[in-house]
Every structure is written in C-alpha cells, then in structure tokens.
Amino acid sequence: MNQLAEPASTATTIALLAGPDATASTLYGMYDLLGSAGRDWEFLTNGRMGEPLLKPLIVARDGRGFRAPNGAWIEPDAALDDCRSPAVACIPDLFIAPDASLEGYAAEIAWLHACQSQGVLLAAACTGAMLLAEAGLLDGQDATTHWAYCEAMARRFPSVRVHAQRTLVVTGEGQRLIMAGGGTSWVDLALFLVARLVGIDEAMRLARINLIDWHQDGQRPYAALTTARQVTDACITRCQVWVAQHYDTHSPVAGMMALSGLTERSFKRRFKAATGMTPMDYVHTLRLEEAKQYLESGDDPIDAIAELVGYADPSFFRRLFGRRVGLTPSQYRRRFRSMRLQLQ
Structure with a gap:
C-alpha cells in the first residue's frame, strides 16, 4: 500500500487518552479504524487514497512514550496540555482490577473536566468508563462498561445507572457521553463515532471493509455468569x-x-x-x-x-x-x- 495520506487540516480531531494502564490493542485498534474514515474505501474501490476525514491523536499526561501493562510500547502524539479542545475525548480502555483505585489519574481527570466544560464529546470503551465515573462525569447518568466491572461500578458509584446488558450507551446533555461495553465492543464505539461525526454511510463502508458485525445482542451472551468462588467463609x-x-x-x-x-x-x-x-x-x-x-x-x-x-x-x-x-x-x-x- 502507498504511504497513507495525512489528514487534512479540516479533519475532525479525536483525542485517544493513553493513561498509565492503557490497553495497547484497543488504543491502536481505535486509532487505525478511526483514521481510515474517508481514506480506505476510496483506495479499495478506485485504487487511490481518499482524504482522511478524522484525525485520531494519542494523548498522554506528559506526551512521553511508555510501556503498556502488557509490555507494548505506546508513543503519544501529544501531551494533555497540547490537546485542550478536540472534537472527541475518548478513553479506549484501562487494564485495571474492578475495584482498583484511580487516585493516580488526577491529571487525566482534570483534562476530562476541561474538555467537558468546552462541550467536547466524551467517549469510553470498556473499562475506560470507570475513569469517567471516577471523575464524577457519570453522576445521575446511564452508563455501561465491561460486564465484569458493572457490579463494581454500581457499588462504587451509586448515582450512576449501570446497564450491564447494553453494548452501547449514549447519554448526558446533548448526548455527549458515549460508552461501549466489554471486549471488542470498542469497534461499535468507533463506528458510532464515525457515523456521528462523518455519516452513517461512511460507518457502513468501514464495517464492510473490516467485516464488522455490530454487537446488537448486547454483552450478556458473552458474560460468564459464574461468580468466582469466595474464600472468606x-x-x-x-x-x-x-x-x-x-x-x-x-x-x-x-x-x-x-x-x-x-x-x-x-x-x-x-x-x-x-x-x-x-x-x-x-x-x-x-x-x-x-x-x-x-x-x-x-x-x-x-x-x-x-x-x-x-x-x-x-x-x-x-x-x-x-x-x-x-x-x-x-x-x-x-x-x-x-x-x-x-x-x-
């Protein structure tokens, strides 16, 4: 394939937040899928690269590269202070335990609040929604996260209305809070963002290119119903x-x-x-x-x-x-x- 076309200056910026516990596969999967909007369909059907319509940027606290929990190297495009007004601020995923403390995310939470105050669309895939809840941005709102984290979210953040059975939740003022459930439902989130920012036709083109079947049945069929055996009694x-x-x-x-x-x-x-x-x-x-x-x-x-x-x-x-x-x-x-x- 020829060198990828650079997004035009008019391309819509989507900031993908890479926290210390970022999951590299989700982060770069979303980066690739969002970046192909407007670009790949034209190449596959006409042999020439189309103009990218979205500009995904990986942003991190200080903009410096770091190792993800699985050892993969993550190289951010910008620091948080250099990306204050994207069209979308998205948390792809966090490799954390359901009851893990997120006290070390003060800088990321402050950035999310700054984005929210400017009317930026806030999105989260899988466990990324736990950071939105920790920031207080889901208080009084509907929400979803990975099925294995829904109980912890409901317990730790009782003002959040958690929907374990839903793969995608769109809520908040102006429908500016978007969350996807567990596993590969980040694909649903990415396609939804493409549909909202670019158009449904382009989202369907990307689904056809990548042979994506949207998870219309929700997460419950994928959830292991058994609770891990306790050891206290x-x-x-x-x-x-x-x-x-x-x-x-x-x-x-x-x-x-x-x-x-x-x-x-x-x-x-x-x-x-x-x-x-x-x-x-x-x-x-x-x-x-x-x-x-x-x-x-x-x-x-x-x-x-x-x-x-x-x-x-x-x-x-x-x-x-x-x-x-x-x-x-x-x-x-x-x-x-x-x-x-x-x-x-």
Whole structure:
C-alpha cells in the first residue's frame, strides 16, 4: 500500500487518552479504524487514497512514550496540555482490577473536566468508563462498561445507572457521553463515532471493509455468569465446591444446607453474605453456564440439555436462559456454536 495520506487540516480531531494502564490493542485498534474514515474505501474501490476525514491523536499526561501493562510500547502524539479542545475525548480502555483505585489519574481527570466544560464529546470503551465515573462525569447518568466491572461500578458509584446488558450507551446533555461495553465492543464505539461525526454511510463502508458485525445482542451472551468462588467463609466454600459437582441433582440447595450443618435461615444468610447471591440463584448460574457449554460444543436437543443440567421442565429452562443470557438457547447455539467451530 502507498504511504497513507495525512489528514487534512479540516479533519475532525479525536483525542485517544493513553493513561498509565492503557490497553495497547484497543488504543491502536481505535486509532487505525478511526483514521481510515474517508481514506480506505476510496483506495479499495478506485485504487487511490481518499482524504482522511478524522484525525485520531494519542494523548498522554506528559506526551512521553511508555510501556503498556502488557509490555507494548505506546508513543503519544501529544501531551494533555497540547490537546485542550478536540472534537472527541475518548478513553479506549484501562487494564485495571474492578475495584482498583484511580487516585493516580488526577491529571487525566482534570483534562476530562476541561474538555467537558468546552462541550467536547466524551467517549469510553470498556473499562475506560470507570475513569469517567471516577471523575464524577457519570453522576445521575446511564452508563455501561465491561460486564465484569458493572457490579463494581454500581457499588462504587451509586448515582450512576449501570446497564450491564447494553453494548452501547449514549447519554448526558446533548448526548455527549458515549460508552461501549466489554471486549471488542470498542469497534461499535468507533463506528458510532464515525457515523456521528462523518455519516452513517461512511460507518457502513468501514464495517464492510473490516467485516464488522455490530454487537446488537448486547454483552450478556458473552458474560460468564459464574461468580468466582469466595474464600472468606470456609463453610460456604465447602458448599460451593460440593454444588459444583452436584448442581444437576434434584435438590442441590438442600444438599448444601445439609453439608453446612447450619439452620436454613443461617445458611441462606451466610451464603448471600459470602457470594452476593441466594443459594438458588447460584445453582441457576452454575446450571446455565454448563448449558452454554453444551450448546456451544454439541448437538444435543435443547430439552435434553435442560434435563442434563438439572431442569425437569424444559419450558422453565428456556425462559430462565432467555432472561439471564439475553438470547434464547437456539439463538445462543447459532451464534456461539459456529464461532467455536471456526476457532477450532
């Protein structure tokens, strides 16, 4: 390919914030996809480079290069002080734990506030939304983030209305707050920004060039429903280990209760305190995760899978699966069975 055309001076600037915990793949993936707007379709169809319509810039606290958490080298285009009024300020992703402190992001938070005061569009992919919440910019607003971080966001920032099932949330005054969910939903965010800043036709061209299928079903089908086993209550831990082997039995909650030696009231109270779930909800979680594995890897009839994981009533299983996962068992199989086969 010939040398890439430089964006014209009229190209719309999108600042991609590279914090200390930046995820290089999302950062540079967004950089590449946004930078191809107006450029690549013309090249592929007519053999000549089109004029880039967007100008992505990687900005960091002091503008100096640094190592991402995975060891990749990130080379910013500018320091925060040199990029005060982009059209969009976007946080691509942060490689942080759900409850991680973001106290070390004072400079980035001040920059986001400065951008917000100027009417700049604020966007975040995946865990980048945690920084928007830390900055107080999501107070009283709808929001989404990676499915594994939604509970932490709701707990740490109770004034934020967290929508774990949504891949894309557009909210705030003038619809100037945009967030995408987990994983590769940064692609949805990038295409949405292209559609908003350039036009829907250009966003569709980029989707066709890159064979992108927008995540219209949300994040829930991708989420692992099982909660990691807690270690603070040894008695409940023993029950979790037991039920992992016996979730398909007729009365798994009664079995756990008998193993614990506790009264029903004490058992349920301690189980909820330790896991954040009722015993029956926990059993449903284990059963549905196993059902997802059967749906992905085999061709057993759905009624048979329901029985295999412990449900005597297939219609109840279908309703529960649809409510918890966001897809019917048949829809889930069509999507993830083919994906698994392609990856084998």
